[in-house]
Amino acid sequence: MHITIVTSKKEYSLSAEKGASLLDLLRSNGIKVNSVCGGKGRCGKCAIRLLSGRLDITTADRAVFSEAELENGCRLACRAALYDDITIELINSGEEILADPDGMPVNNGIYADSDGMPEDNEKTAVPETVFGKAEYGIAIDIGTTTLALALVDINQGRVLCCRTSENPQRVYGTDVISRIDRAAKGSGSELKKLISSKLSTEIAALINDNKPEYGEIKRIAIAGNTAMLHILRGYDTSGLGSHPFTPVNINFEELQLAALLSEEKLPDDLKCVPVTILPGISAFVGADIVSGLFSLGFQKREKPCLFLDLGTNGEMAVGTRDRLLVTSVAAGPAFEGGNIKWGTGSIKGAISKVSIRDGKPGIKTVGGLLPPKGICGTGVIETTAELLGNKIIDETGLLSDLFFDSGYPLSKNASGETIVFTQDDIREVQLAKSAVRAGLEILLERYGAGYDEIDRLYISGGFGHTLDISKAAKIGMIPEELYGKCEAKGNTSLSGLISFLRDPKKGRTAFERIRKISKELYLSSDEKFNRLFLEYMSFE
Secondary structure, three states, X not given: OEXXXXXXXXXXXXXXXXXXXXXXXXXXXXXXXXXOOOOOOOOOOOEEEEEEOXXXXXXXXXXXXXXXXXXXXXXXXXXXXXXXXXXXXXXXXXXXXXXXXXXXXXXXXXXXXOOOOOXXXXXXXXXXXXXXOOOEEEEEEEOOOEEEEEEEEOOOOEEEEEEEEEOHHHHHOOOHHXXXXXXXXXXXXXXXXXXXHHHHHHHHHHHHHHOOOOOOEEEEEEEEOHHHHHHHHOOOOHHHOOOOOOOOOOOOEEEEHHHHOOOOOOOHHHHOOEEEEOOOOOOOOOHHHHHHHHHOOHHHOOOOEEEEEEOOXXXXXXXXXXXXXXXXXXXXXXXXOOOOOOEOOOEOOXXXXXXXXXXXXXXXXXXXXXOOOEEOHHHHHHHHHHHHHOOOEOOOOOEOHHHHOOOEEEEEOOOOOEEEEOHHHHHHHHHHHHHHHHHHHHHHHHHOOOHHHOOXXXXXXXXXXXXXXXXXXXXXXXXXXXXXXXXXXXXXXXXHHHHHHHOHHHHHHHHHHHHHHEEEOOOOOOHHHHHHHHHOOOOO
16 A cells, blocks of 8 residues: 655655554654543544545544544544555654743853752853863663753853754653553563664764864763663663562663664764763662752752652652651653644643633743644643632532543634643643642651651653642642742753763762662552542642
């Protein structure tokens, strides 16, 4: 059969065997299609439009698309079996995540030491960078959704440039479990190839944009959750997906860049650059969390502090320099735009701020780009809080009759389609926020600390510094008693990597201390956690 694929940039002509999966055909030919549910027919992100030929309408198609959309040719690529010559148009293509993430100081920025405050000798003005006279390091944070890199003057602690982009593995599902499952079932080499190729491209772009001279990249440090680092290293992920959840390796690893990215073409001067892969605590609390705790100085804290990293998992910790209790909850991808009808990453044009006045929505987008393209994580929280505050949803999360079937309209995109927030979207938010809230409550109880004893609650993750904490508290994700103690800190994993690059010996000691004083709390079979999870589903 002959398959023609039309995109905004080019046209592809492919052949396929009878009965083949359209999504598999697209992936095998390097055509990027989002499928954040892992090809299970739920998220709607792999939508395509049939221009000619025949694609049967499936039950999953009817659950995602309206009758008008189905008549207009909308189908899910993951459910589409090929039995005819067709021409299709891709609807959702991958977008680059907004660069210069999370308020990271760039060019003239002094980067904070790992206690969250500039060192005394760093409070002077920073002279203009003179390339060729400095030594550089590259910090790389591999998130489930986002890949972030920073070029650092490791002598002066200056962040010279940041690059962020979507993790290309996202096409295999937005959540960690989907990636673990796909890797364990034979797609591990493809997932490794995707991230290795992307790293090679992003490192080259980072260097080309800034022109450091030959041999001046002295070291690279990498962090990520345990699953992402296992896939990067080509390790068996099967132990991460089932009890007793045993990782292959969560210790420090030292190797050269050429060994890490063995199949990629690298400039000669980069092949021998030493790479340090930072250590984690467990299968569910990875190097990104240890790096975040390091960046916030938990290894030196005398008063108990809380740490919450919001992503597809909600990793959290509480404690001081003497004792840390850590855990992880399955928050789902809602906070990163996954499983949301119009959800997207923090791309330019994503709705990030929402206010409703007199029943009418007002929006702001990432980068100020209009018309909007979708809704990112902060927009998801803000929309929920505003709908609740305006009594458009009740305490159970039920949308008013006026919007129950169609969803609440926020704006129109460039194609004139209405971006809506649906009843299913609200349920995704409820699942995510209740898991986080229940996890925080149990963590504090088992640690033996009350709200009044907590000095700070640090919130990290893709929200950056843009999260309106008052709205997170309004929907019940953050306890009101901690609202005044909250600080949104952005990508703390990248922050910790940068601090590590400046002084690897000091960083190694701090990382090992954090690991030594940390004890993991398992919540999946905890009866009280499950009871609180159901209780916090409500917005009361």
